[in-house]
Amino acid sequence: MACTCSSTAAIADRQALATRRGARSSSRHQQRRVAVRAGLVETLIKPVLQIGERLPLKEGIASFYDESSQLWESMWGDHMHHGYYPKGGAPKSNQQAQIDMIEETLKWAGVTGATKMVDVGCGIGGSSRHISRKFGCESRGITLSPFQAARANELAAAQGLGDKLQFQVADALQQPFGDGEFDLVWSMESGEHMPDKQQFVRELARVCAPGGRIIIVTWCHRVLAPGEAVLKPEEQSLLERICEAYYLPAWCSIADYERLFREQGLTDIKTADWSEEVAPFWGEVIKSAFTAEGISGLLKAGWTTIKGALVMPLMAEGFRMGLVKFVLITGRRPE
Ligand code: SAH
Numbered sequence: 001m002a003c004t005c006s007s008t009a010a011i012a013d014r015q016a017l018a019t020r021r022g023a024r025s026s027s028r029h030q031q032r033r034v035a036v037r038a039g040l041v042e043t044l045i046k047p048v049l050q051i052g053e054r055l056p057l058k059e060g061i062a063s064f065y066d067e068s069s070q071l072w073e074s075m076w077g078d079h080m081h082h083g084y085y086p087k088g089g090a091p092k093s094n095q096q097a098q099i100d101m102i103e104e105t106l107k108w109a110g111v112t113g114a115t116k117m118v119d120v121g122c123g124i125g126g127s128s129r130h131i132s133r134k135f136g137c138e139s140r141g142i143t144l145s146p147f148q149a150a151r152a153n154e155l156a157a158a159q160g161l162g163d164k165l166q167f168q169v170a171d172a173l174q175q176p177f178g179d180g181e182f183d184l185v186w187s188m189e190s191g192e193h194m195p196d197k198q199q200f201v202r203e204l205a206r207v208c209a210p211g212g213r214i215i216i217v218t219w220c221h222r223v224l225a226p227g228e229a230v231l232k233p234e235e236q237s238l239l240e241r242i243c244e245a246y247y248l249p250a251w252c253s254i255a256d257y258e259r260l261f262r263e264q265g266l267t268d269i270k271t272a273d274w275s276e277e278v279a280p281f282w283g284e285v286i287k288s289a290f291t292a293e294g295i296s297g298l299l300k301a302g303w304t305t306i307k308g309a310l311v312m313p314l315m316a317e318g319f320r321m322g323l324v325k326f327v328l329i330t331g332r333r334p335e
Pocket of ligand 1 (some may be wrong): 061062078120126143144173188190
């Protein structure tokens with residue numbers, strides 16, 4: 001009996017091992033296929049991305065959002081960030097998924113109230129309006145895009161929030177605010193634009209009130225494996241194309257952010273990877289770009305926006321390859 005048992009166990013072990021090997025090799029195979037496809041798309045897009053003027057980073061970011069924000073708002077609404085689509089969740093609109101992203105982020109970070117927030121990289125102020133309505137708080141938003149700052153102020157005034165919310169053009173790396181002004185420091189998908197992540201986190205920590213909370217939701221590359229010093233050449237090349245189109249500097253990983261948070265003496269640090277929760281997003285964006293309204297809007301908006309649209313499939317591939325990560329980090333400034 002014992003013998004049969006152990007031989008059954010041995011067979012089961014061998015079968016499990018074979019299944020694991022099979023799964024590993026098929027997942028390696030799948031990864032290779034995705035990488036080849038990404039390489040192909042990238043090769044086709046590369047020459048197109050080189051057409052037109054290449055502005056320095058800050059001017060590029062400002063003009064990218066000046067040019068594309070109106071189209072985005074008309075197609076997607078208030079929020080220029082990923083939606084939250086948990087696996088097995090009920091079907092929902094993209095707009096609801098974006099609101100859920102804000103709600104789930106606040107819940108995850110344990111934020112139950114705020115009196116004054118700063119919205120760093122505020123877009124047209126969607127997060128500020130939502131959170132101000134939820135908590136009754138004030139908000140100051142900063143963006144590099146004059147178009148966005150004006151539109152955010154216009155929407156706040158039109159929605160009766162003009163006395164609580166103010167938006168202006170300013171650099172997140174040199175914020176026009178005093179030390180410790182805000183009990184909620186919020187950066188929703190702006191960190192990927194910051195050329196100096198250390199200065200970015202330093203400024204977030206400086207404007208945060210003692211006991212206040214900082215939240216960054218951002219794009220990162222995967223965490224490097226032990227002994228790995230840099231990403232693989234094909235991964236770097238894919239990110240370069242994305243950076244060219246979206247005016248992004250070099251990327252970092254969530255492990256790098258965690259180190260920067262510790263360096264600033266922040267406490268209660270927590271991170272999360274929601275790459276799976278946002279997986280449907282780029283497919284949805286691509287779908288909306290290929291409608292009659294999307295195509296005519298892209299043509300009207302201009303070349304920078306068209307380049308942004310062409311790179312969308314590369315973002316989707318980057319996620320599929322496990323290279324691009326949608327991550328969150330939060331921490332508190334000690335009392
Ligand atoms: N948080 C908004 C917009 C995200 S788009 C939303 O979720 O809807 C990225 C935003 O980051 C844009 O508003 C862009 O102007 C801003 N941004 C990028 N680099 C910046 C910098 N150095 N200083 C301030 N804002 C910046």
